[in-house]
Amino acid sequence: MDHIDRALLARLQEDATQPYAALGQAVGLSAGAAHERVRKLKERGVIRRTAVDVDPAAVGSGVLAYVMVDSTSWMGDSAREFAALPEILEAHVIAGSASVLVKVRTATTEQLQDVLRRIYAVDGVSGTQATVVLETFFERPLSPLVADGT
Numbered sequence: 001m002d003h004i005d006r007a008l009l010a011r012l013q014e015d016a017t018q019p020y021a022a023l024g025q026a027v028g029l030s031a032g033a034a035h036e037r038v039r040k041l042k043e044r045g046v047i048r049r050t051a052v053d054v055d056p057a058a059v060g061s062g063v064l065a066y067v068m069v070d071s072t073s074w075m076g077d078s079a080r081e082f083a084a085l086p087e088i089l090e091a092h093v094i095a096g097s098a099s100v101l102v103k104v105r106t107a108t109t110e111q112l113q114d115v116l117r118r119i120y121a122v123d124g125v126s127g128t129q130a131t132v133v134l135e136t137f138f139e140r141p142l143s144p145l146v147a148d149g150t
Contacts, residue, residue, distance in 0.1 A: 004028070061087075074124075
């Protein structure tokens with residue numbers, strides 16, 4: 001991956017609906033060359049998917065919590081159980097005092113409480129510690145430009 005690929009990724013993260021002509025112009029390529037580069041980035045799995053960034057509060061998911069999940073056993077094989085809970089947006093096996101960290105979005109704290117109950121039902125879970133977010137200063141996508149220093 002070179003600096004042009006990284007520049008294309010940065011532009012696509014800003015707006016994935018840009019025409020290839022605009023992408024190419026921004027990085028010094030023709031529309032066809034930009035299209036081919038993007039196709040190869042998808043083929044190699046660098047671009048995993050194209051998505052829409054939705055305002056969670058606008059769709060009734062304004063409560064954000066990060067939950068540390070304690071366990072009595074190794075949780076590395078429990079991905080399917082966590083993925084079955086639609087309110088869990090991310091789940092990570094972690095090192096430290098807890099075994100798993102999950103990111104949860106719900107409409108209300110009562111719904112968050114219900115999610116916590118369902119997390120307890122996952123085999124091996126012995127406890128949870130939830131941190132509710134009061135305000136988000138910012139969220140940013142991974143910068144493809146940081147790796148090469150540009």
